[in-house]
Structure formats: C-alpha cells, structure tokens
Amino acid sequence: MAQDQKRALLAVVLSGLILFGWQYFFAPPQTYDVKQTDSTINENKDSKNISSNVRNGSEEKVVKAVAVEEIILENELNSYVINSQLTVVSGVYKETGSKFDEIFTAKNNSVLFLLDSEYKSVDFRFTNVAKDRAEFTSGVGLSGIVFVNDKGFVEYSISSSKPFGYKFRFKESIDDDSTGSLMAMGGAVTKQFGYYSDEFNTLGLESDEKGEASLKYANVENDYHLFANVFKDKKLLVYKTNEAGSFVLRGPEKTLSLDYKQIFVRKEYDHLGALGHNLQQSIDFGIWAVIAVPILRGLQFFYSIFPNYGISIILLTIIIRMLTFPLQYKSFKSMKKMQEIQPDLTKLREKYKDNPQKMQQETMALFKRAGANPLGGCLPMLLQMPVFFAFYRVLYSSVELVDAPFYFWIYDLSEKDPYYVLPILMGLAMVLNQKLMPSTVSDPMQKKVMLFMPLIFAIFMKDFPAGLTLYIVVSTIMGMAQQLYVYKRA
8 A cells, every 4th residue: 555655645746746847838849840951140241241342342242331211101900110121110000009119129120131142231222102002122133012911911022133142130139137037128028039830939039049941930929919021932941040139031042032021910819810821820829729729719708708807717617627527527436435445445554564565465456346546536636737737828828818807906817916815715725625525645744745735836826827826716616516516426
C-alpha cells in the first residue's frame, strides 16, 4: 500500500507542478517549420554600400534622396498616414478609435526597401493623390498605386522597368521599464513578431533567428492589435530577427512586380476571420486552440442572451461540468470505494508490514475485489486542466473580454480581482470540499500536502484574470455538488 500512496501523492504533486508551470503552456510556440538557409540579412549593408559608392565617386548610381513626403489615405474603417518609403507612419482604426502610434512605435514599424543590384533604398514621389488612393513613382523606373480597400487593407501594387529585389523590415523599440517587461510606445506590450506559413509561428523581439519560408503574412505581435503585411499568394521569403528588435524579410529573387497589403486592426476573432488570409491565427490560443475556440464561441453565445461575460462564464462552466460528469462519475465512485476499504487497507499494512511484496499483492487484490482505483481521485483534476488552460488563453488573448465588467468590484474580467475576493472564495470552497468529503488519504505527509493545497492555489491564483478565477470557483462548487450526489447514490 505504501507504493500506492506514493503514486497518489505523486499524481497530486505532478498536477500541482503542471498548474505552476502554466507559463510554459502559454508561451507562444517557438516552432520554425521552415527550411534553414545560410542567407543573411544585414541591416547595416544598405548604408555601408551607399556610403561606399559615394566615397568611390559613383554618385551617379546613387538614387537622389527626395524630401520625405506624407499623405493621408482613408475610408470608413481606417485612416493611414503613409510616407514616401511606402511606410505606414500612423493611423486610426475608426471603429474603436485605436491609434497606430499608441500601439506600435511611430515611424519605425514596417518599412519597405526596394533595392537595385547595389542594395540602395528607394524613395517615391506621390502623384494624383485622392482620398483613398494615390499613384507613386521614382527615378529608377519604379511606379505603382496604393489605396485603401473596403476591408481596411492598404494595398500596394508596384511595377518596374527592370528586376528589383525587395525587403521588408518590421521594427519595434525595446524599452526596459521598472518591471523589466518589454514595452512599446504608449505602454502597449509588443511581445514578438509573427508569420504565417502552413501554421502560425512566432519569433521573439530579442531573438537571433534566420531561415526561409513561403509566407502568407508577417506581423508585429501585440496582445490586442494586429499590424501585418499580407502577401499576394505565398511568397518565398528569407527572414531574420536580431537583438535590436527587428524582423526582416527579403525576397530571394528579383522581380518586375510586387503586390502586398497592410492592415491595422483590433484582434477580434470573427472580424479577423472575415478579413480572410487566416489572420485569426494571429490570436495566440497556443496548444489549446482546439478547446479555446469553442469556449470563446460558447461565451459569445451566452453573451448574446445575457450581455455580461461574467454570467456567460458561470453558465458555460455549468455546461462544461455537466458534459464531463459522466467521465467524473466513475472517478467519484472509485473514491467512495477507497473510503469504504480504508479499514481493510489498514489491517493489510499491519499484517504484512514485514513483507512489502506480499502487502503489494494483497493490496492490489483488494482494489480489484472492491472495484477501487487509488488514482481515481486525480481524474477530475486532470480533466479540468485543458479547460483551465484554454479558459486562460481565451481571457488573455480575446480582445472581446477586455474591459468586460461583471458586478460590484469586478470591472474587467481580463484583469486580476483588485481585492482578491475571488481567490479567497476559491480557497474557502476547496477547504469546504475537503471538510464535506471524507478523505481517502491516510499517510500523514499526504494529509499535510492536501491541507495546504487550498492556500497554495489561492496564492497562485491571486494575479490571474478575474474571469479565470470565477470559472475555478464555480467549477469547484459544481464539482462538490456532483460528488455529494454520487456519494449519496453510491
């Protein structure tokens, strides 16, 4: 029996470790399903080559710089300021009033370089500027049009008289605040860069990675806003990040034409899906997406009936508990059996205390006759963990839940409970559950661990989103009611 107790304790400890290691599950997947290449993208090469050409007297080959020009293009959805490098300098997402330069670093976010054989950047001059479109040209045989379409994309179409190479650079400033977190301008957290190939992948702001992939889009990753370049068809691009917080893309071959789009928008799941190009993949639900998306849909459904996401969380939690009850029923019955055979287990330990092997054999025989499983009590916790993590991802990643109030002191379900009322209620619910349910644990060490579990979980959950803690409180109470029901019927 001692080994069985150790196994039970191990299961509890492992469950706790999984919970305390949540950050590893929520960390964006660092998957690079791409072909590695030796091609490098040197940010300084442009300026070095230009300077070298000037020093060598080849000034006639250097594109003459023009004064930086800025134009405003807008429609019903967006307003953009675009400069003569075809870079979005600032903008406004009109539906929410979100300002580009408050979310991402102004004038330094996504820059397009069109490069001739000597790696010189190109400036453009705008012509025929209208409200939502403009033409542009340059002195090296490049011309095109830029316009804002009815979905809010800025579309670029560039053609040239001779093949040109192209390069995009996303850049985010990295400022270290007092807490050591990475902050973008305006206080909005920019976490990493993202790109979509066959699946969505991310690269850290300070990472040093390179490779090549057939990309559909690339973007700067922000919690609740998206700024992305979307390419016409999938483009084979060489990519590289560096320690300065730059994400650089370059076409491996020169071309006579280039077509792409840019978008600045709030990361609302349904809206991104309506925009196409798999942009909803930019919402990081992590490895629990298969559960997180149905949870989000469930919350949206209940919200459409009861316009309060706190109520939606409660109702969805009850539904989830009811759906998983058949699986938990056997576990609860097993726990009941374990309680009933505790006196017999005590006798076996006394009888075979000098013969561990015989004790193990007789204990397993007793479990088999009684239909009990010493690890059965861990099953409900293990069943809840994927839902727990998926709930977290929904609350953390879904902009729909930002600033969503519940009642009284809960003004934002995506933020922690400011007065820690819900974590305390969760701890009390766990204590009550322990008092109401007779324990199957006889080992003193296990009893101590179980005694402190409510306190540990309450402390652990104090900084979690209030919506997640609300889910745990309701789930614990529902689990307690279900367990009492099973014990009365068993």
